[in-house]
Amino acid sequence: MKPTRGSFVSVALTSLHAVTVLADGVGMIGFGKTLYHPTCAFACRNVIRNCRLSCTPTDSTANHGTAHNPVTTPPDCFVRDAAFLRTMAICIDTYCPISDSPPLDLIEDYWVSHLGTGTLGDYQYVPAMSYVDALAAARADEMRLPANSSAGGDNGSGHGGHSHGMRAAHLKSRQFMTEAGPQVSSALPTIKAGAPLNVTSFIAPKDWQKQYNGMLDFEVNENGHSTYSIVIMLVAIFLPVPLSLIRFLPGIAKSPQWSWFQSALIDPAVLGRRHREPAAPGMGIIPTRGQALYIALISILNLVFLLAPYVAHHPQSTFPSLAAQTLSVMGNRAGVMAMGNCVALFLFAARNNVLLWVTDWSCGTYLLLHRWLGYWAVFHTVLHSIMLLGYYNVYGSYQSELARLYWQWGIVGTVAVVAILPSSLLVVRQKIYEFFLASHVVLVLIFIIGYYYHIWYCYQYKWGYEIWAFIAAGIWATDRLARLVRMALGGYRTATVSLVHDTDGEYLRVDVNGVQLSDGVAYLCFPTLSWRFWETHPFSVAFSSLDLKTDSSSGSDTPPTSGPEHEGKETTVEKSNVTVLTSSANFTRPKTTTFFARVRTGVTRALGSRVAGSTQSQSTVIRVLVDGPYPHSGDVRRQLSHCSSTLYLAGGVGITALLPYLLRTTTTATTTTNRQAITSRLFWATRKAGLAAAVGPALAALPAGVEVETVVGQRLDLDGILEKALVHHDREEGGDDGLLGIVVCGPPGMADHVRHKVVQLSRSGLAKRAYVLVDEGFSW
Structure with missing residues (x-):
C-alpha cells in the first residue's frame, strides 16, 4: 500500500507514545488513568470484538481479552484485517460526532493504541492503515453500493455516508438509548455481534448505543x-x-x-x-x-x-x-x-x-x-x-x-x-x-x-x-x-530491672543506662527476655539522672552516698510526707532514664519473674533496645504554656507520666511578701508506701514553685481539689483568675471522674476560670 500522510502520522504517534506515554495514563481510574477514552470508539470495537475475522485462529483456545470479556482474535490480527479496520473507521466517524465529539488527535491516538488490545492500550500493535486511510477506504466501499442496499436510504453526502450529512445537526449532542437509537444509517451491510466480519460493514445504532450506555x-x-x-x-x-x-x-x-x-x-x-x-x-x-x-x-x-x-x-x-x-x-x-x-x-x-x-x-x-x-x-x-x-x-x-x-x-x-x-x-x-x-x-x-x-x-x-x-x-x-x-541509633543498652521495695512485688523499676530521655513514652524491647524477641512495649518516662539532685542510676530506691565521687554534706529534704536523702556534692552522673511499671501480664510479669529468680538482691541486668520517646498526649508543654497555674492529679504509677512536666516547671512570679508563688500543685495517691519512697528523689528535685501532696493508702478528694482550683481559688495562696491547666494520669475511673467534674463545673457556670484538660492516659 502506498504511504500516505495518515500513515506517517500513525507511525509518528506510535513512536512518540511508545517511549513516553502509557495509552491509558498512570494512576487510578479518574485520576490519571482512563478506561474508555473516547467512549464512542470503544463502543464500536466492543460490538465487533467477538466477530470472526479472516485471520482469527480456528483451533486456538487462547483468551486475548479478560476473564469476564474473553476474546479469541489475537491483537495482531485486529490491526491487519482490512474489514475490521474499515468497519471501525466508519463507525467512529458515524457515532463519535453525535456523542463524545472527540478531536481528531484523540481518535488517532486511540487508533494506534487500542485497536489491537481493546481496553488496555498498547502501542506495539501498529494498524496496517491509519484512521484517515481506513475511513477513506470505508467511504469508498460505501459509495460503490446502491443507496437502498441496506436498511438506510439516501446517504445525503458526497462521500455516500449519511453520518457526514447528519454531523452538523448532531455535533456535540449526547443521545442515550432510545427504542430506535441514533438516527443514522448506511448503505453498507449491517454487522451483528459475533457474526463473521469479512467486508466493510455498518454497526447498527441500537447495537452501538447499548455498548455506549x-x-x-x-x-x-x-x-x-x-x-x-x-x-x-x-x-x-x-x-x-x-x-x-x-x-x-x-x-x-x-x-x-x-x-x-x-x-x-x-x-x-x-x-x-x-x-x-x-x-x-x-x-x-x-x-x-x-x-x-x-x-x-x-x-x-x-x-x-x-x-x-x-x-x-x-x-x-x-x-x-x-x-x-x-x-x-x-x-x-x-x-x-x-x-x-x-x-x-x-x-x-x-x-x-x-x-x-x-x-x-x-x-x-x-x-x-x-x-x-x-x-x-x-x-x-x-x-x-x-x-x-x-x-x-x-x-x-x-x-x-x-x-x-x-x-x-x-x-x-x-x-x-x-x-x-x-x-x-x-x-x-x-x-x-x-x-x-x-x-x-x-x-x-x-x-x-x-x-x-x-x-x-x-x-x-x-x-x-x-x-x-x-x-x-x-x-x-x-x-x-x-x-x-x-532503635539502631540508640544502640544496644543495658537495663537494671528491680522490684520496688515495700510494694509486695507489684511495681518494677527499670533504669536504662546510656539513654537520656526527657518525657513521653518509650517502647522498650528486651530481645533476651523471651522467644518473642521482636516485641516492644510502651513505658512512660519518669525521669533521667540529670533531672535529679542525686545519682539515680544504681537502680536502688535511694541514691548511693558512699565513695569518693559522693563526698559532701548530706541533708534531709521533706516534701509533704515523703522523706528522702539527698547529697549536696557535685559528681559525675552517667546518662540514665528511669521507668516505673505495675506488674500485670505479659512483659511486666516476665520481667518480674526474671528479677524474682535472680541471685542478686531483687534486681537483674538485661539487654534492651529503646524506640522513642514519642508524645502520647500531644505537646503537653505547649498546651500548658498559656496557663498561669497547673494542677496535676496522679494515681499510682500514673505519677511517672507527670514527673517530666513537673521537673521542668518554670516559676516566674513572687508575692509581695517575697515568697515564691505556687504555680503548680501535685496531688498524688498511691496504695504502696514503697512506690512513694522510690519516686521520692524526683519529688525532692521539683522546683520550688511546685507544691506536692502525697497520700498513701487512701483516695484523693478529687471533687474538693477541683472545686478549690476552679471555683474557690485563693489569690493569697498563689491563686489567680488566669488559665488553669489540669493534667490527670491514673486509673481509668479516676481520669473519668476528673473529666466529668471539670466539665460539670464549667457548664454549670460555677467555674471562675478557663481550663485546659490533659488526660495522660495511654491506651491501645
Whole structure:
C-alpha cells in the first residue's frame, strides 16, 4: 500500500507514545488513568470484538481479552484485517460526532493504541492503515453500493455516508438509548455481534448505543469509586489539621466561652461519665463528644458515598437490569472504599504518625479513630464480598468465578479482615496483649496480600486499584523502618530491672543506662527476655539522672552516698510526707532514664519473674533496645504554656507520666511578701508506701514553685481539689483568675471522674476560670 500522510502520522504517534506515554495514563481510574477514552470508539470495537475475522485462529483456545470479556482474535490480527479496520473507521466517524465529539488527535491516538488490545492500550500493535486511510477506504466501499442496499436510504453526502450529512445537526449532542437509537444509517451491510466480519460493514445504532450506555456508565461509576474513596481518605487524614489550628487563635485558650464550648461539645464522654473506663467489662471505649463528632462525619461520608451517586442508562450491554447493575456497582464501590479507609487507619496506627506532631492530638485519640476506620473497612469489605457473591449467583456463574485465583485471594482477604474483629476486642487487648499484637500484624498482612493478589489476578496493573495496597503497605513499612532506625541509633543498652521495695512485688523499676530521655513514652524491647524477641512495649518516662539532685542510676530506691565521687554534706529534704536523702556534692552522673511499671501480664510479669529468680538482691541486668520517646498526649508543654497555674492529679504509677512536666516547671512570679508563688500543685495517691519512697528523689528535685501532696493508702478528694482550683481559688495562696491547666494520669475511673467534674463545673457556670484538660492516659 502506498504511504500516505495518515500513515506517517500513525507511525509518528506510535513512536512518540511508545517511549513516553502509557495509552491509558498512570494512576487510578479518574485520576490519571482512563478506561474508555473516547467512549464512542470503544463502543464500536466492543460490538465487533467477538466477530470472526479472516485471520482469527480456528483451533486456538487462547483468551486475548479478560476473564469476564474473553476474546479469541489475537491483537495482531485486529490491526491487519482490512474489514475490521474499515468497519471501525466508519463507525467512529458515524457515532463519535453525535456523542463524545472527540478531536481528531484523540481518535488517532486511540487508533494506534487500542485497536489491537481493546481496553488496555498498547502501542506495539501498529494498524496496517491509519484512521484517515481506513475511513477513506470505508467511504469508498460505501459509495460503490446502491443507496437502498441496506436498511438506510439516501446517504445525503458526497462521500455516500449519511453520518457526514447528519454531523452538523448532531455535533456535540449526547443521545442515550432510545427504542430506535441514533438516527443514522448506511448503505453498507449491517454487522451483528459475533457474526463473521469479512467486508466493510455498518454497526447498527441500537447495537452501538447499548455498548455506549454500558461503557459510559461503567467508567463514570468507576471514577466515582476512586473519587469518593480518595475523599474519605483525605478527609479522615487531614480533617484534624484545620481543627487543631483553632488552638492558635489569639486568646482562645483563656476565653470562658471556649471553656464552656469544650465542656459541652469536646471533653465530655458522648454518653454517661465513662470514657477511659469501658462501658462494660471487656467492651469498647466510649469516645468523647469531640471524638464522636469526627467519627460521625466520617461515618456519614462512608454511608452517603456508598449509596450515591451512580449513573444508570438502560438497556445497555454491561448489565441486563438495574438490579444487576446496583449489585455489581455498589459492591465494587464498597471494595474500593474499604481501601480508602485502610490507608487512613494505617497512618493513625503508626507510632511515627506525623499528625501527632502537626495536630497535637493524643495517641489515644488516633488509636480510637483507627479502630472506627477499621470498622468501616471491615464493613465495606464484607459488603463487597456479599454483593458480588449475590451478583454472580443470580446473574453470572459463581462456580466459574470460584475457580479463578482472583476470587480465591478475595476470600483470603475477606476472611483475614473479619478475623481481625474478635482478635482486637478490648478484653483480648487487655488480657493477652501480645497475642492481640501478633495476630493483628499477621492478619493485616494477610489482608493486604489478599487484596493485592485479588486485584492483580483480575486486572494486573491495568486499572490502578493496586495503588491502594502500595500506599497502605508503604505507610506500614515506613513506620517499621523508622522504628528500627531509631532503635539502631540508640544502640544496644543495658537495663537494671528491680522490684520496688515495700510494694509486695507489684511495681518494677527499670533504669536504662546510656539513654537520656526527657518525657513521653518509650517502647522498650528486651530481645533476651523471651522467644518473642521482636516485641516492644510502651513505658512512660519518669525521669533521667540529670533531672535529679542525686545519682539515680544504681537502680536502688535511694541514691548511693558512699565513695569518693559522693563526698559532701548530706541533708534531709521533706516534701509533704515523703522523706528522702539527698547529697549536696557535685559528681559525675552517667546518662540514665528511669521507668516505673505495675506488674500485670505479659512483659511486666516476665520481667518480674526474671528479677524474682535472680541471685542478686531483687534486681537483674538485661539487654534492651529503646524506640522513642514519642508524645502520647500531644505537646503537653505547649498546651500548658498559656496557663498561669497547673494542677496535676496522679494515681499510682500514673505519677511517672507527670514527673517530666513537673521537673521542668518554670516559676516566674513572687508575692509581695517575697515568697515564691505556687504555680503548680501535685496531688498524688498511691496504695504502696514503697512506690512513694522510690519516686521520692524526683519529688525532692521539683522546683520550688511546685507544691506536692502525697497520700498513701487512701483516695484523693478529687471533687474538693477541683472545686478549690476552679471555683474557690485563693489569690493569697498563689491563686489567680488566669488559665488553669489540669493534667490527670491514673486509673481509668479516676481520669473519668476528673473529666466529668471539670466539665460539670464549667457548664454549670460555677467555674471562675478557663481550663485546659490533659488526660495522660495511654491506651491501645
